[in-house]
Amino acid sequence: MKKSYPTRMCITCRSRHPQHTLIRLQQKDSEVTVFEGMGRSFYLCNTCVDDEKKIKGLSKRLKQDFEQFTQFLGKFRDGQ
Ligand SMILES: [Zn+2]
Secondary structure (H helix, E strand, O other): OOOOOOEEEEOOOOOEEEHHHOEEEEEEOOEEEEOOOOOOEEEEOOOHHHOHHHHHHHHHHOOOOHHHHHHHHHOOOOOO
Protein backbone atom coordinates (compact mmCIF):
# COMPACT_ATOMS: atom_id res chain seq x y z
CA MET A 1 0.00 0.00 0.00
CA LYS A 2 1.25 3.41 -0.91
CA LYS A 3 1.73 5.80 1.95
CA SER A 4 0.48 9.30 1.42
CA TYR A 5 2.23 12.30 2.84
CA PRO A 6 0.87 15.78 3.29
CA THR A 7 2.12 17.91 0.43
CA ARG A 8 2.93 21.58 0.29
CA MET A 9 3.67 23.92 -2.56
CA CYS A 10 7.10 25.37 -3.10
CA ILE A 11 6.91 29.17 -3.16
CA THR A 12 9.29 29.36 -6.10
CA CYS A 13 8.49 26.59 -8.59
CA ARG A 14 4.89 26.15 -7.40
CA SER A 15 5.03 22.38 -7.58
CA ARG A 16 3.86 20.20 -4.76
CA HIS A 17 6.20 18.06 -2.70
CA PRO A 18 5.87 15.93 0.43
CA GLN A 19 6.00 18.35 3.33
CA HIS A 20 8.95 16.64 5.03
CA THR A 21 11.21 17.20 2.01
CA LEU A 22 10.64 20.95 1.98
CA ILE A 23 12.47 23.70 3.81
CA ARG A 24 10.08 25.69 5.93
CA LEU A 25 10.84 29.37 6.34
CA GLN A 26 9.14 32.45 7.59
CA GLN A 27 9.55 36.17 7.24
CA LYS A 28 9.78 37.93 10.54
CA ASP A 29 9.75 41.69 10.32
CA SER A 30 11.77 41.92 7.14
CA GLU A 31 14.19 39.09 7.80
CA VAL A 32 13.74 35.56 6.48
CA THR A 33 14.42 32.90 9.10
CA VAL A 34 13.76 29.25 9.76
CA PHE A 35 10.15 28.72 10.75
CA GLU A 36 9.82 28.86 14.53
CA GLY A 37 6.26 27.71 14.92
CA MET A 38 4.49 31.07 14.89
CA GLY A 39 3.27 33.27 12.11
CA ARG A 40 3.07 32.78 8.40
CA SER A 41 5.45 30.40 6.78
CA PHE A 42 6.35 29.28 3.30
CA TYR A 43 8.14 26.34 1.76
CA LEU A 44 11.10 25.99 -0.52
CA CYS A 45 12.03 22.74 -2.25
CA ASN A 46 15.49 21.20 -2.48
CA THR A 47 15.71 21.87 -6.19
CA CYS A 48 15.02 25.57 -5.88
CA VAL A 49 17.44 26.04 -3.01
CA ASP A 50 20.19 25.03 -5.45
CA ASP A 51 18.92 27.19 -8.27
CA GLU A 52 20.66 30.54 -8.23
CA LYS A 53 18.20 32.17 -10.65
CA LYS A 54 15.25 31.17 -8.55
CA ILE A 55 16.91 32.27 -5.35
CA LYS A 56 17.70 35.59 -6.96
CA GLY A 57 14.08 36.04 -7.93
CA LEU A 58 12.92 35.03 -4.48
CA SER A 59 15.34 37.33 -2.72
CA LYS A 60 13.89 40.23 -4.73
CA ARG A 61 10.37 39.16 -4.00
CA LEU A 62 11.08 38.95 -0.27
CA LYS A 63 13.26 42.07 -0.37
CA GLN A 64 16.31 40.22 0.88
CA ASP A 65 19.92 40.98 0.15
CA PHE A 66 20.87 38.36 -2.42
CA GLU A 67 24.31 37.60 -0.96
CA GLN A 68 23.02 37.26 2.57
CA PHE A 69 20.04 35.25 1.49
CA THR A 70 22.23 32.85 -0.47
CA GLN A 71 24.48 32.44 2.53
CA PHE A 72 21.53 31.77 4.79
CA LEU A 73 20.15 29.15 2.40
CA GLY A 74 23.55 27.54 2.07
CA LYS A 75 23.04 25.51 5.23
CA PHE A 76 20.04 23.78 3.67
CA ARG A 77 21.93 22.59 0.64
CA ASP A 78 22.96 18.99 0.25
CA GLY A 79 26.53 18.19 1.08
CA GLN A 80 27.13 21.18 3.33
ZN1 LIG B 1 10.76 24.56 -5.84
